[in-house]
Amino acid sequence: MSKRIEAKFKINRRLGANLWGRGKSPLARGKENPPGQHGQRRKKPSDFGTQLMAKQKLKGYYGNIGEKQFRRLYDEAVRRRGDTSENLIGLLESRLDAVVYRLKFAPTPFASRQLVNHGHVRVNGKRVNIPSYQVREGDEISVKTKSKDLALIVEASQSPERDVPDYLEVDHKDMKGKFIRIPKLADVPYPVQMEPNLVVEFYSR
Structure with a gap:
Protein backbone atom coordinates (compact mmCIF):
# COMPACT_ATOMS: atom_id res chain seq x y z
CA MET A 1 0.00 0.00 0.00
CA GLN A 37 -3.58 1.19 19.01
CA HIS A 38 -6.94 0.14 20.44
CA GLY A 39 -9.08 3.01 19.27
CA GLN A 40 -10.52 5.56 21.67
CA ARG A 41 -14.00 6.13 22.95
CA ARG A 42 -15.46 9.22 21.41
CA LYS A 43 -16.90 11.74 23.84
CA LYS A 44 -19.74 13.97 22.78
CA GLU A 93 -16.02 23.52 -6.40
CA SER A 94 -14.55 26.14 -8.76
CA ARG A 95 -10.97 25.12 -7.95
CA LEU A 96 -9.33 23.56 -10.99
CA ASP A 97 -8.33 20.40 -9.13
CA ALA A 98 -11.92 19.97 -7.91
CA VAL A 99 -13.31 20.43 -11.42
CA VAL A 100 -10.84 17.89 -12.85
CA TYR A 101 -11.93 15.43 -10.17
CA ARG A 102 -15.64 16.08 -10.82
CA LEU A 103 -15.12 15.54 -14.56
CA LYS A 104 -13.72 12.07 -13.71
CA PHE A 105 -10.32 12.81 -15.19
CA ALA A 106 -8.79 11.62 -11.88
CA PRO A 107 -9.85 9.00 -9.30
CA THR A 108 -9.31 11.22 -6.22
CA PRO A 109 -8.81 14.91 -5.38
CA PHE A 110 -5.19 14.05 -4.54
CA ALA A 111 -4.60 12.55 -8.01
CA SER A 112 -6.40 15.50 -9.58
CA ARG A 113 -4.07 17.96 -7.85
CA GLN A 114 -1.08 15.98 -9.09
CA LEU A 115 -2.36 15.97 -12.69
CA VAL A 116 -2.73 19.75 -12.59
CA ASN A 117 0.66 20.25 -10.94
CA HIS A 118 2.37 18.15 -13.61
CA GLY A 119 0.88 20.14 -16.47
CA HIS A 120 -1.57 17.57 -17.85
CA VAL A 121 -4.56 19.96 -17.79
CA ARG A 122 -5.60 22.82 -20.06
CA VAL A 123 -8.11 25.61 -19.40
CA ASN A 124 -9.46 27.14 -22.61
CA GLY A 125 -6.53 25.54 -24.42
CA LYS A 126 -3.84 27.00 -22.16
CA ARG A 127 -1.78 25.02 -19.68
CA VAL A 128 -2.63 25.79 -16.06
CA ASN A 129 -0.61 24.03 -13.36
CA ILE A 130 -2.11 25.75 -10.30
CA PRO A 131 -4.61 23.44 -8.51
CA SER A 132 -6.28 26.38 -6.72
CA TYR A 133 -6.93 28.24 -10.00
CA GLN A 134 -10.54 29.46 -10.00
CA VAL A 135 -12.44 28.15 -13.03
CA ARG A 136 -15.14 30.46 -14.40
CA GLU A 137 -18.52 29.65 -15.84
CA GLY A 138 -18.14 28.68 -19.50
CA ASP A 139 -14.47 27.67 -19.20
CA GLU A 140 -13.40 24.54 -21.09
CA ILE A 141 -11.18 22.09 -19.21
CA SER A 142 -9.29 19.46 -21.18
CA VAL A 143 -6.54 16.90 -20.81
CA LYS A 144 -3.33 17.49 -22.77
CA THR A 145 -3.33 15.44 -25.98
CA LYS A 146 -0.30 13.37 -24.99
CA SER A 147 -1.85 12.59 -21.61
CA LYS A 148 -5.26 11.33 -22.75
CA ASP A 149 -4.14 7.69 -22.76
CA LEU A 150 -2.65 7.72 -19.26
CA ALA A 151 -4.01 4.69 -17.39
CA LEU A 152 -4.94 6.82 -14.36
CA ILE A 153 -7.12 9.13 -16.48
CA VAL A 154 -8.71 6.40 -18.60
CA GLU A 155 -9.57 4.26 -15.57
CA ALA A 156 -11.03 7.24 -13.68
CA SER A 157 -13.23 8.24 -16.64
CA GLN A 158 -14.61 4.70 -16.91
CA SER A 159 -15.14 4.16 -13.18
CA PRO A 160 -18.75 3.46 -12.12
CA GLU A 161 -18.08 4.75 -8.58
CA ARG A 162 -19.50 8.22 -9.26
CA ASP A 163 -21.29 10.35 -11.85
CA VAL A 164 -20.42 13.75 -13.30
CA PRO A 165 -22.74 16.36 -11.70
CA ASP A 166 -25.07 18.41 -13.89
CA TYR A 167 -23.22 21.70 -13.38
CA LEU A 168 -20.55 20.27 -15.66
CA GLU A 169 -20.52 18.87 -19.19
CA VAL A 170 -18.01 16.23 -20.22
CA ASP A 171 -16.88 14.33 -23.29
CA HIS A 172 -14.73 11.43 -22.12
CA LYS A 173 -13.92 10.43 -25.70
CA ASP A 174 -12.03 13.70 -26.23
CA MET A 175 -11.25 14.14 -22.53
CA LYS A 176 -12.66 17.63 -22.29
CA GLY A 177 -15.44 19.26 -20.33
CA LYS A 178 -17.10 22.57 -19.54
CA PHE A 179 -17.85 24.33 -16.27
CA ILE A 180 -21.49 25.29 -16.79
CA ARG A 181 -22.31 27.03 -13.52
CA ILE A 182 -21.21 27.47 -9.93
CA PRO A 183 -23.08 24.90 -7.83
CA LYS A 184 -24.96 25.25 -4.59
CA LEU A 185 -24.41 22.89 -1.66
CA ALA A 186 -27.45 20.80 -2.66
CA ASP A 187 -25.97 20.27 -6.15
CA VAL A 188 -22.66 18.80 -4.98
CA PRO A 189 -22.56 14.97 -4.76
Whole structure:
Protein backbone atom coordinates (compact mmCIF):
# COMPACT_ATOMS: atom_id res chain seq x y z
CA MET A 1 0.00 0.00 0.00
CA SER A 2 1.46 3.37 -0.98
CA LYS A 3 2.06 6.18 1.50
CA ARG A 4 -0.41 8.33 -0.45
CA ILE A 5 -3.22 5.78 -0.01
CA GLU A 6 -2.35 5.30 3.66
CA ALA A 7 -2.50 9.06 4.20
CA LYS A 8 -6.00 9.23 2.69
CA PHE A 9 -7.17 6.38 4.90
CA LYS A 10 -5.75 8.16 7.95
CA ILE A 11 -7.89 11.21 7.11
CA ASN A 12 -10.95 8.96 6.86
CA ARG A 13 -10.24 7.27 10.18
CA ARG A 14 -9.42 10.50 11.99
CA LEU A 15 -12.68 12.09 10.86
CA GLY A 16 -14.72 8.91 11.20
CA ALA A 17 -16.11 9.24 7.67
CA ASN A 18 -15.51 7.67 4.25
CA LEU A 19 -15.00 11.13 2.75
CA TRP A 20 -14.80 10.11 -0.89
CA GLY A 21 -17.21 7.15 -0.75
CA ARG A 22 -14.58 4.73 -2.02
CA GLY A 23 -14.94 1.00 -1.53
CA LYS A 24 -11.25 0.64 -0.63
CA SER A 25 -11.60 2.74 2.52
CA PRO A 26 -11.41 0.77 5.81
CA LEU A 27 -14.61 2.55 6.89
CA ALA A 28 -16.44 1.11 3.88
CA ARG A 29 -15.58 -2.35 5.21
CA GLY A 30 -16.89 -1.67 8.67
CA LYS A 31 -13.54 -0.89 10.34
CA GLU A 32 -14.68 2.14 12.25
CA ASN A 33 -12.18 2.30 15.11
CA PRO A 34 -10.65 5.75 15.51
CA PRO A 35 -6.86 6.20 15.30
CA GLY A 36 -4.76 4.66 18.05
CA GLN A 37 -3.58 1.19 19.01
CA HIS A 38 -6.94 0.14 20.44
CA GLY A 39 -9.08 3.01 19.27
CA GLN A 40 -10.52 5.56 21.67
CA ARG A 41 -14.00 6.13 22.95
CA ARG A 42 -15.46 9.22 21.41
CA LYS A 43 -16.90 11.74 23.84
CA LYS A 44 -19.74 13.97 22.78
CA PRO A 45 -17.98 16.92 21.11
CA SER A 46 -18.41 20.50 22.23
CA ASP A 47 -19.83 23.13 19.86
CA PHE A 48 -16.25 24.12 19.06
CA GLY A 49 -15.34 20.47 18.41
CA THR A 50 -18.33 20.01 16.10
CA GLN A 51 -17.43 23.13 14.14
CA LEU A 52 -13.78 22.11 13.95
CA MET A 53 -14.74 18.66 12.67
CA ALA A 54 -16.94 20.22 9.96
CA LYS A 55 -13.99 22.36 8.86
CA GLN A 56 -11.59 19.40 8.85
CA LYS A 57 -14.01 17.31 6.78
CA LEU A 58 -14.38 20.01 4.15
CA LYS A 59 -10.62 20.68 4.02
CA GLY A 60 -9.86 16.97 3.90
CA TYR A 61 -12.35 16.27 1.13
CA TYR A 62 -10.65 18.70 -1.24
CA GLY A 63 -7.26 17.04 -0.86
CA ASN A 64 -6.44 18.32 2.62
CA ILE A 65 -6.17 22.00 1.69
CA GLY A 66 -3.77 23.97 3.88
CA GLU A 67 -5.19 26.24 6.58
CA LYS A 68 -3.92 29.50 5.06
CA GLN A 69 -5.38 28.67 1.66
CA PHE A 70 -8.68 27.54 3.18
CA ARG A 71 -8.91 30.69 5.28
CA ARG A 72 -8.38 32.81 2.15
CA LEU A 73 -11.29 31.00 0.50
CA TYR A 74 -13.45 31.68 3.55
CA ASP A 75 -12.50 35.38 3.54
CA GLU A 76 -13.42 35.60 -0.15
CA ALA A 77 -16.74 33.85 0.58
CA VAL A 78 -17.48 36.48 3.25
CA ARG A 79 -16.58 39.30 0.88
CA ARG A 80 -19.01 38.12 -1.79
CA ARG A 81 -22.72 38.84 -1.74
CA GLY A 82 -25.12 36.14 -0.63
CA ASP A 83 -24.92 33.25 1.81
CA THR A 84 -21.33 32.77 3.02
CA SER A 85 -21.61 28.98 3.36
CA GLU A 86 -22.96 28.64 -0.19
CA ASN A 87 -20.25 30.99 -1.46
CA LEU A 88 -17.61 28.83 0.21
CA ILE A 89 -18.88 25.67 -1.49
CA GLY A 90 -18.99 27.49 -4.82
CA LEU A 91 -15.37 28.61 -4.43
CA LEU A 92 -14.21 25.12 -3.46
CA GLU A 93 -16.02 23.52 -6.40
CA SER A 94 -14.55 26.14 -8.76
CA ARG A 95 -10.97 25.12 -7.95
CA LEU A 96 -9.33 23.56 -10.99
CA ASP A 97 -8.33 20.40 -9.13
CA ALA A 98 -11.92 19.97 -7.91
CA VAL A 99 -13.31 20.43 -11.42
CA VAL A 100 -10.84 17.89 -12.85
CA TYR A 101 -11.93 15.43 -10.17
CA ARG A 102 -15.64 16.08 -10.82
CA LEU A 103 -15.12 15.54 -14.56
CA LYS A 104 -13.72 12.07 -13.71
CA PHE A 105 -10.32 12.81 -15.19
CA ALA A 106 -8.79 11.62 -11.88
CA PRO A 107 -9.85 9.00 -9.30
CA THR A 108 -9.31 11.22 -6.22
CA PRO A 109 -8.81 14.91 -5.38
CA PHE A 110 -5.19 14.05 -4.54
CA ALA A 111 -4.60 12.55 -8.01
CA SER A 112 -6.40 15.50 -9.58
CA ARG A 113 -4.07 17.96 -7.85
CA GLN A 114 -1.08 15.98 -9.09
CA LEU A 115 -2.36 15.97 -12.69
CA VAL A 116 -2.73 19.75 -12.59
CA ASN A 117 0.66 20.25 -10.94
CA HIS A 118 2.37 18.15 -13.61
CA GLY A 119 0.88 20.14 -16.47
CA HIS A 120 -1.57 17.57 -17.85
CA VAL A 121 -4.56 19.96 -17.79
CA ARG A 122 -5.60 22.82 -20.06
CA VAL A 123 -8.11 25.61 -19.40
CA ASN A 124 -9.46 27.14 -22.61
CA GLY A 125 -6.53 25.54 -24.42
CA LYS A 126 -3.84 27.00 -22.16
CA ARG A 127 -1.78 25.02 -19.68
CA VAL A 128 -2.63 25.79 -16.06
CA ASN A 129 -0.61 24.03 -13.36
CA ILE A 130 -2.11 25.75 -10.30
CA PRO A 131 -4.61 23.44 -8.51
CA SER A 132 -6.28 26.38 -6.72
CA TYR A 133 -6.93 28.24 -10.00
CA GLN A 134 -10.54 29.46 -10.00
CA VAL A 135 -12.44 28.15 -13.03
CA ARG A 136 -15.14 30.46 -14.40
CA GLU A 137 -18.52 29.65 -15.84
CA GLY A 138 -18.14 28.68 -19.50
CA ASP A 139 -14.47 27.67 -19.20
CA GLU A 140 -13.40 24.54 -21.09
CA ILE A 141 -11.18 22.09 -19.21
CA SER A 142 -9.29 19.46 -21.18
CA VAL A 143 -6.54 16.90 -20.81
CA LYS A 144 -3.33 17.49 -22.77
CA THR A 145 -3.33 15.44 -25.98
CA LYS A 146 -0.30 13.37 -24.99
CA SER A 147 -1.85 12.59 -21.61
CA LYS A 148 -5.26 11.33 -22.75
CA ASP A 149 -4.14 7.69 -22.76
CA LEU A 150 -2.65 7.72 -19.26
CA ALA A 151 -4.01 4.69 -17.39
CA LEU A 152 -4.94 6.82 -14.36
CA ILE A 153 -7.12 9.13 -16.48
CA VAL A 154 -8.71 6.40 -18.60
CA GLU A 155 -9.57 4.26 -15.57
CA ALA A 156 -11.03 7.24 -13.68
CA SER A 157 -13.23 8.24 -16.64
CA GLN A 158 -14.61 4.70 -16.91
CA SER A 159 -15.14 4.16 -13.18
CA PRO A 160 -18.75 3.46 -12.12
CA GLU A 161 -18.08 4.75 -8.58
CA ARG A 162 -19.50 8.22 -9.26
CA ASP A 163 -21.29 10.35 -11.85
CA VAL A 164 -20.42 13.75 -13.30
CA PRO A 165 -22.74 16.36 -11.70
CA ASP A 166 -25.07 18.41 -13.89
CA TYR A 167 -23.22 21.70 -13.38
CA LEU A 168 -20.55 20.27 -15.66
CA GLU A 169 -20.52 18.87 -19.19
CA VAL A 170 -18.01 16.23 -20.22
CA ASP A 171 -16.88 14.33 -23.29
CA HIS A 172 -14.73 11.43 -22.12
CA LYS A 173 -13.92 10.43 -25.70
CA ASP A 174 -12.03 13.70 -26.23
CA MET A 175 -11.25 14.14 -22.53
CA LYS A 176 -12.66 17.63 -22.29
CA GLY A 177 -15.44 19.26 -20.33
CA LYS A 178 -17.10 22.57 -19.54
CA PHE A 179 -17.85 24.33 -16.27
CA ILE A 180 -21.49 25.29 -16.79
CA ARG A 181 -22.31 27.03 -13.52
CA ILE A 182 -21.21 27.47 -9.93
CA PRO A 183 -23.08 24.90 -7.83
CA LYS A 184 -24.96 25.25 -4.59
CA LEU A 185 -24.41 22.89 -1.66
CA ALA A 186 -27.45 20.80 -2.66
CA ASP A 187 -25.97 20.27 -6.15
CA VAL A 188 -22.66 18.80 -4.98
CA PRO A 189 -22.56 14.97 -4.76
CA TYR A 190 -20.76 14.62 -1.43
CA PRO A 191 -20.70 10.99 -0.17
CA VAL A 192 -20.95 12.33 3.40
CA GLN A 193 -22.85 15.25 4.90
CA MET A 194 -20.98 18.52 4.70
CA GLU A 195 -21.92 21.41 6.98
CA PRO A 196 -20.33 24.62 5.68
CA ASN A 197 -22.61 26.60 7.99
CA LEU A 198 -20.62 25.17 10.91
CA VAL A 199 -17.40 26.22 9.19
CA VAL A 200 -18.74 29.76 9.02
CA GLU A 201 -19.58 29.56 12.75
CA PHE A 202 -16.05 28.32 13.47
CA TYR A 203 -14.38 31.29 11.80
CA SER A 204 -16.96 33.74 13.17
CA ARG A 205 -16.17 32.92 16.81
